[in-house]
Amino acid sequence: QVQLVESGGGTVQPGGSLRLSCAASGRSFIRETLGWFRQAPGKEREFVAAVTWNANIPYYGDSFKGRFTVSRDNAKNTISLQMNSLKPEDTAVYYCNGGVTVLGSTGRPGYYWGQGTQVTVSS
DSSP: OOEEEEEOOEEEOTTOOEEEEEEEESSOOTTSOEEEEEEOTTSOOEEEEEEOTTSOOEEEOGGGTTTEEEEEETTTTEEEEEEOSOOGGGOEEEEEEESOEEETTEEEOOSEEOOOEEEEEOO
């Protein structure tokens, strides 16, 4: 059974930071692009970030320039998302995904999803 389990979500004030992590099990994603998506109520799913299997090529959606950093640890089969300077519009459920296809600043998800973790940015 393939599982992707996120952690690190919570509530933070505007300008604060959170670090999300996702641990994969049941399948190796070392040769695949891993990434993050988010979805807020009433809005479309949005590509956040992804990083290739060799951890040398990160990609980011247009809304995250200079604020978010994606990374992966192949030895642990995990990916992380460091989120800084958070804004209220960052409030959403964040999902990790295995097998992302990146085209420019847009990412298409693969089949494998985590359960999601809630991030709330509010004063």
